[in-house]
Amino acid sequence: MSSTSPEAQHLVRLSGVTKTVHVGLRRRPVTILHGVDLAVGHGDVFGLIGPNGAGKTTTVKVLLGLMAPSGGTVALRVDGLGAVGYLPENPYFYDYLSGREFLSFCARLFGLGAGERKARADSLLRDVGLEAAADVHLRKYSKGMLQRIGIAQALINDPQLVLLDEPMTGLDPIGRIEVKRIIQRLHDQGRTVLFNSHILTDVEELCTRIAVMKGGRIVWSGTVAEALADSPEGLEVFFMRAVGAEPGAGFGDGRPAVVGEMPS
Amino acid sequence: MNQVVAIALNTFRETIRDRVLTVIVLFALVMIVAGLWLGSISLEQQGRMMKDFGLVAVTGFGVIVAAFIAATLVRKEVEKRTVFVLFSKPVSRAAFVGGKFLGLAATLAAVIGGMGLFLFVLTLLVGGGASGMVLVATALIYLQVLTVVAVVVFFSTVTSAILASMLGLGVFVAGQLSHNVLSLSRVGAGALTEAVSWVVFVVIPNFNAVDVKAAAVGEMTVDWGSVALWAGYLVAYMGVALAAASFVMRRKEF
Numbered sequence: 001m002s003s004t005s006p007e008a009q010h011l012v013r014l015s016g017v018t019k020t021v022h023v024g025l026r027r028r029p030v031t032i033l034h035g036v037d038l039a040v041g042h043g044d045v046f047g048l049i050g051p052n053g054a055g056k057t058t059t060v061k062v063l064l065g066l067m068a069p070s071g072g073t074v075a076l077r078v079d080g081l082g083a084v085g086y087l088p089e090n091p092y093f094y095d096y097l098s099g100r101e102f103l104s105f106c107a108r109l110f111g112l113g114a115g116e117r118k119a120r121a122d123s124l125l126r127d128v129g130l131e132a133a134a135d136v137h138l139r140k141y142s143k144g145m146l147q148r149i150g151i152a153q154a155l156i157n158d159p160q161l162v163l164l165d166e167p168m169t170g171l172d173p174i175g176r177i178e179v180k181r182i183i184q185r186l187h188d189q190g191r192t193v194l195f196n197s198h199i200l201t202d203v204e205e206l207c208t209r210i211a212v213m214k215g216g217r218i219v220w221s222g223t224v225a226e227a228l229a230d231s232p233e234g235l236e237v238f239f240m241r242a243v244g245a246e247p248g249a250g251f252g253d254g255r256p257a258v259v260g261e262m263p264s
Numbered sequence: 265m266n267q268v269v270a271i272a273l274n275t276f277r278e279t280i281r282d283r284v285l286t287v288i289v290l291f292a293l294v295m296i297v298a299g300l301w302l303g304s305i306s307l308e309q310q311g312r313m314m315k316d317f318g319l320v321a322v323t324g325f326g327v328i329v330a331a332f333i334a335a336t337l338v339r340k341e342v343e344k345r346t347v348f349v350l351f352s353k354p355v356s357r358a359a360f361v362g363g364k365f366l367g368l369a370a371t372l373a374a375v376i377g378g379m380g381l382f383l384f385v386l387t388l389l390v391g392g393g394a395s396g397m398v399l400v401a402t403a404l405i406y407l408q409v410l411t412v413v414a415v416v417v418f419f420s421t422v423t424s425a426i427l428a429s430m431l432g433l434g435v436f437v438a439g440q441l442s443h444n445v446l447s448l449s450r451v452g453a454g455a456l457t458e459a460v461s462w463v464v465f466v467v468i469p470n471f472n473a474v475d476v477k478a479a480a481v482g483e484m485t486v487d488w489g490s491v492a493l494w495a496g497y498l499v500a501y502m503g504v505a506l507a508a509a510s511f512v513m514r515r516k517e518f
Binding site: 021061064065066067068080081082084086088090091092093094096097101105106108109110111153157163 | 266267269270271273274277278281282344345346348349350351352353354355517518
């Protein structure tokens with residue numbers, strides 16, 4: 001995969017984004033994001049990786065406007081939310097709708113006409129391998145099937161930017177292969193994909209660029225090739241070092257484990 | 265507008281396919297039929313008893329459906345995080361609230377309309393003196409129930425589903441009595457008490473003013489001008505409650 005994302009072609013840019021929420025009866029402030037800087041280039045498949053609680057999902061929510069940033073700026077160079085597709089983490093959809101009805105409902109939210117709704121739904125059901133279950137109610141879907149219908153709804157509007165929060169979670173090996181093919185196809189079509197994942201082999205296989213988050217900060221950002229040059233043992237070892245999971249471990253060239261390099 | 269229609273249709277599907285609703289409606293129909301038995305043991309009052317009992321059943325079950333289903337409509341979307349799917353698309357919070365309300369309004373139209381029609385046909389079949397007033401009374405019950413839905417939708421944006429249901433039921437009961445507050449305040453009360461009573465009278469929807477059940481069973485005549493005025497007030501009340509719900513939703517983060 002290519003790995004260039006020049007400044008002018010950034011589709012997503014977060015600059016110094018902070019997010020503080022207030023919890024409990026005393027409204028105790030808790031800062032989730034501490035000045036996140038992130039740039040995703042047009043056509044990139046961008047992997048946002050980090051341990052649980054690093055702030056990956058919050059970053060995506062801020063991007064989508066589901067949460068307002070407490071500080072910093074968010075720039076999405078797309079034609080509003082109409083050009084964005086989103087798969088939430090551990091998605092739950094409407095139990096009483098069939099897969100086809102659900103996709104048609106989502107298409108209607110984008111203002112698609114009846115014919116287009118049906119065509120898009122049929123095409124996506126085929127793409128995610130759910131043709132046979134198209135008219136089955138979602139309450140009868142397995143977790144993997146829900147994940148796939150979730151990906152289908154994220155693509156119903158033919159988006160320029162696709163945000164996938166843990167898209168491989170709950171999928172069996174065949175499901176994972178299908179989802180990886182979908183992401184690869186989106187990349188081939190020139191779409192921009194940003195996804196969170198804990199499955200680093202998938203990140204290594206699919207992504208052009210990655211960013212590592214820890215404690216609400218981006219601690220490393222660059223291309224997969226750069227990461228692998230730092231850690232020829234593989235992305236898992238690189239990740240462990242980047243988040244400081246190996247006490248005392250550095251990059252082998254004198255740099256500390258967490259370099260704090262900001263995206264270009 | 266497309267989004268409102270989409271959400272309304274989806275809500276209609278959601279509620280009409282809910283098995284709890286089916287059980288409630290079946291139980292309500294049984295209660296209406298039970299009015300036949302009550303009528304049979306009352307001397308020469310069969311038609312009146314049937315209509316009276318039937319309309320009370322339509323009101324009671326309509327309000328129960330409104331209070332409990334409306335409360336879960338918004339909360340469930342938030343708790344089960346389907347709002348992530350909706351609000352990551354070009355759907356405004358106002359469209360969400362409006363769509364949810366209209367969807368349940370359509371379901372209640374089917375449920376309450378069906379029950380009212382069933383009662384009308386039943387009185388026709390058993391010779392209970394069927395009159396169009398049964399249908400008019402049902403329509404005004406529908407208006408009251410819709411007001412409860414709007415109130416519950418608002419409460420469900422700021423509190424839990426169960427508390428929203430209870431508050432909705434509380435507003436319904438208070439709305440049956442609000443005209444008494446004003447009457448009582450005029451009996452030897454001070455100016456302050458009367459002013460407070462007026463505030464209560466305006467804030468709590470006056471359901472009694474659009475209740476024509478007694479007219480449907482031939483016990484009173486109706487001042488239609490007054491009913492129309494109060495019906496307009498209830499429509500405005502719904503608008504305010506839904507606008508408040510949209511305002512709260514706009515400020516929410518998910």
